[in-house]
Amino acid sequence: MTCQLIADCLDEILEYLEEDWLTLHSCLLVNRLWCELTVKILWRNIWNFKNFKNQITQLRAASSILSTLISCFPNESKELLYKNNILISPPTSKPPLFNYAAYCRVLSTYGIDKIVNNVLDNKSLLNHKRDLVANEIFKLFASQISSLKKLIYHHNDYYYIDFSFNYFPGAKDLSELCCVSSLPSNFFYQLSQVCNNLQSISINIINGNISNELKELISLQNNLKNITLIAFHGNWSEIIPVLMKHSNTLIKLCLYSDDDNLPLLFISLFPNLQEILLSFPNIFHIFENFKEFEASTREFKDFKKLQYVNFPKLQTLKIPFHCPKTEYIINFLENNGKTLKKLYISRSDKVISLSVANFCPNIKSLYIIFKNDELDILKTIFISCQCLESIKITCGIRHLNKKKVLETVTNYSPKNFHELKIYSSSYSDISSEDLESFFISWKNRIPKKLLTLIMIKGDFFTSLDMKIIKKYENFGIIKFKIKRWDDEEEEEEFFKGLY
Structure with a gap:
């Protein structure tokens, strides 16, 4: 009982270090108990390695993850790699200490893609061999994860990962899905049969391709709270009617596009929104001059009406790139500023800055751009x-x-x-x-x-x-x-x- 109490307390402490990978890695070396509890946290979401700024560190992390996963492969998978002349050495000659894949709660085909390409990036491995390695990694996770919380699933230009619910019992607990709309309709159909408690859905809409199965999946969710729509190669108009079923539960809406003429007025149909993000960059300008980018005014025709809509629970407003007209923003803040806790506007505009002082008395976190002669506005x-x-x-x-x-x-x-x-x-x-x-x-x-x-x-x-x-x-x-x-x-x- 005492030992369990120590483990529970230690687990609580280590949870606070979830984002501090360097400290967590040092905890692995204390003793067996510390090691086991730390491994569970580190492997909960191993795809964070891609956030390392140093490419050498990224490559080492990817190589370590891949070799560890292969050491956990069943014999049939190891034999399949061997028969195809894919030789990846495990970290040690001894069996793995833990069932690492079972601790995973976030599964990312993008992450698998990064691992395979970072480690196996050479001319000797043909695409079909990379395909084989990626699918065996995915099958390992699918067979071992008992409770998946987040799935990031998208197409890859080089290979296709075969997602099947026949061997994926852990998907029933899924709460967050990030995907592209162009995935096979069968994927969305299978997911809708086992998963009805998604709280967050992020969809990259490709060429306006939104299948009936995807719409059905969205419709069947019981308590959908967060929606992200990305439409750089399509339009989200077709999906709007499906979202109306969740008008009372939706609290966060994020919209990404380079077309400011896409419909925005539907936002007014979600009265309980607590967070709105409108990200409309000129994508080519970003890549050309990313460091010195400052948002400018765009048309945002629908915002002309949206400026007068009241969102009584709105706490966060983010407009990180191009902004609607100044008067639209001011009117929106006048209607909604009292409840705002966080405001992020990448726009240098004296009138907007003053409107924050006038209409947002409860703001806790702020980003707006001041010009070099606007120190007094900061004081205000x-x-x-x-x-x-x-x-x-x-x-x-x-x-x-x-x-x-x-x-x-x-x-x-x-x-x-x-x-x-x-x-x-x-x-x-x-x-x-x-x-x-x-x-x-x-x-x-x-x-x-x-x-x-x-x-x-x-x-x-x-x-x-x-x-x-x-x-x-x-x-x-x-x-x-x-x-x-x-x-x-x-x-x-x-x-x-x-x-």
Whole structure:
């Protein structure tokens, strides 16, 4: 009983480290109990390896995952690989310590694709051999997973993974599905027969191809809460009538497209929405000039009517790329700003910024773009939005000065403010003395609050800077991070949506 209590407590502690892979890996070496509990967490969603920024680290992780999975293959699968002259050595000559595949709760054909291509990327392996390896990996997961929570399933240009429910009992517990609309209709039919409790569905609509079986799958869900529609090669008009069945349960709606003339007015038919994301980039412009992208105004004809619709439960609004007209956004905020907790608009517009101060008193997390002469507007927002806890600010030549931003944060930010993200459009314009002065000022603030300071892109810190930062981290004044991308940045979300 005591041993079980220790295991339960340790499991709770390790859960907090789910996103910290380096720390979790160190926990593997403590003892057998720590190792077993850590392995379950690490293998719950092993596809996170693709988020490693270092390509060498990605390749090592992919190779390790592949060899471990092959060591778990049944003999018939190992023999099949051997007969086809596919030789992949297991990590050790000993049998695997755990049934790793059984711990998986997220299954991704995209992840399998990355593993196969990262590790087997050579001319000696023909496509049909990669096809064979990918399908054997999928069959292993399908036969071992007892309770699948999330499935990411899409076509691959090189091979096709055969998904069959005859050997996939774990799909009955599925709560999240990400797929392309062009999958075989039989897949959607089989899934609809065993799975009626999907809470989240993300569909990449290809060439307007939406089968009746896909519509039926959506219709049969009992408590659908989140819908993501991606239509860079199609139109979501055909799927809208099916969504109406879930008008009372839907709380999150994400729309991705490069066509701002696609219908948007249907959003008004979901009165309980808590989050709306409208991502309409010019995809070619993104690839050409991704770093300096700023949203511009687009037509958004349907938003002209949507601006007057009230969503009484709306807490999050994200418009990360092109925006509707300024007056539309202002009217929308006037109608819905009181309930908003998070606002993300990649648009430099003085009037919109002031409307946040006027209409969004309960905002907790904010990202809007200020020009270099709009420091007073930032002060106004801090004074008016006393619930604000986190803000992301772009600094650089055409934007606010970093030193002045830090001074403004210290002097005007609300008492519960605790997270500052600075997106650098150019290299740092702040000295070591300025940095330390800011930390001292924050230390003397009342009430005292640990500040998470996140620098995103473009910054270069000297050894003296880092020494000062470390000093105040040790004092418990700040928590400091440098990131290439912001975890919540909608540019990344956009690419995730495309799988």
